[in-house]
Amino acid sequence: MKTGIIQQSLSGFYDVLADGKIYRTRGRGNFRAKKIKPVVGDRVEFSATTTSDGYLLKVLDRRNQLVRPPIANVDVAVVVTAATQPAFSANLLDRQLVGLEEQGITPVIFFSKVDLLSMTALADLQTIADGYRQVGYQVFFNRDPFAADQLAALKDSLRGQVVTMMGQTGAGKSTLLNHLAPDLNLATGEISQALKRGRHTTRKVSLLDIDGALIADTPGFSSYETFTMTVEELPQLFPEMRRLASGCKFRGCLHLKEPQCAVKNALEHGIIMKSRYDDYVQFHDLIASQKPNYKK
Ligand SMILES: Nc1nc2c(ncn2[C@@H]2O[C@H](COP(=O)(O)OP(=O)(O)OP(=O)(O)O)[C@@H](O)[C@H]2O)c(=O)[nH]1
Numbered sequence: 001m002k003t004g005i006i007q008q009s010l011s012g013f014y015d016v017l018a019d020g021k022i023y024r025t026r027g028r029g030n031f032r033a034k035k036i037k038p039v040v041g042d043r044v045e046f047s048a049t050t051t052s053d054g055y056l057l058k059v060l061d062r063r064n065q066l067v068r069p070p071i072a073n074v075d076v077a078v079v080v081t082a083a084t085q086p087a088f089s090a091n092l093l094d095r096q097l098v099g100l101e102e103q104g105i106t107p108v109i110f111f112s113k114v115d116l117l118s119m120t121a122l123a124d125l126q127t128i129a130d131g132y133r134q135v136g137y138q139v140f141f142n143r144d145p146f147a148a149d150q151l152a153a154l155k156d157s158l159r160g161q162v163v164t165m166m167g168q169t170g171a172g173k174s175t176l177l178n179h180l181a182p183d184l185n186l187a188t189g190e191i192s193q194a195l196k197r198g199r200h201t202t203r204k205v206s207l208l209d210i211d212g213a214l215i216a217d218t219p220g221f222s223s224y225e226t227f228t229m230t231v232e233e234l235p236q237l238f239p240e241m242r243r244l245a246s247g248c249k250f251r252g253c254l255h256l257k258e259p260q261c262a263v264k265n266a267l268e269h270g271i272i273m274k275s276r277y278d279d280y281v282q283f284h285d286l287i288a289s290q291k292p293n294y295k296k
């Protein structure tokens with residue numbers, strides 16, 4: 001028996017990456033009986049005597065699962081964030097970060113189109129990028145987004161991880177992927193075609209091995225409009241609040257109207273970002289209006 005990771009699935013076959021090889025496997029009938037549908041990213045146990053006659057035996061528990069693209073056990077999401085065209089939105093970035101935190105996916109923030117900024121706008125966005133670094137996120141912000149040293153550093157942090165690209169339309173996801181994998185077997189046009197097709201449909205996804213990172217060839221989406229966490233969970237999804245909460249007077253402090261709140265104190269002293277705090281309050285209100293708290 002071997003263990004590996006499903007790299008792609010095609011009409012009943014699952015290609016499993018294990019010890020540097022790809023094994024074509026079939027699911028045993030009992031998967032269907034048990035309503036287990038293996039997906040790309042699944043860690044699996046399988047048996048195979050050659051690379052073309054394998055059988056999936058077991059799908060191991062999933063750490064998380066995305067719907068678009070359909071992929072499990074994502075470690076890292078590269079949040080491709082346009083500095084301009086479309087205009088930078090801290091609110092959209094925070095929505096994406098909160099969604100990733102909820103799923104236990106590590107965000108990496110990559111700013112594209114920094115080359116298009118005026119000097120003033122560049123300085124302003126640099127300050128914002130530094131703010132996200134202080135939150136604890138890894139941030140890639142470079143006048144030349146595709147400078148060789150920046151791309152090398154990004155590859156370093158993705159190595160050994162299952163990765164998806166996310167970001168709004170036109171942010172530069174396919175451009176970045178093409179820079180990460182210029183010599184991929186796929187023609188670059190094919191990659192961007194794959195990316196384009198992903199926009200409206202749940203299409204097939206494969207993990208591309210790019211210098212030791214397994215990167216989904218279809219960008220990710222998350223719902224920016226609805227929040228599935230509770231108001232109590234929300235402050236846990238802001239790392240800076242999570243760190244400060246032990247200094248609040250009340251356990252379970254929501255950092256809103258409570259007295260002696262360490263988060264609001266940090267806000268007043270300019271220690272945490274006001275834009276993030278404002279987004280927190282907005283998300284809190286949205287969740288509160290989405291789901292009146294009948295439960296408690
Ligand atoms: N100047 C500049 N242009 C960029 C950069 N990144 C992307 N672009 C351009 O922005 C446009 C959109 O980039 P894409 O890579 O297609 O964006 P995408 O996120 O894949 O977009 P969708 O497929 O619509 O989701 C293209 O014309 C790119 O050439 C960048 O860092 N600098």
Ligand SMILES: [Zn+2]
Nearest residue numbers: 248253255261
């Ligand atoms: Zn508080």
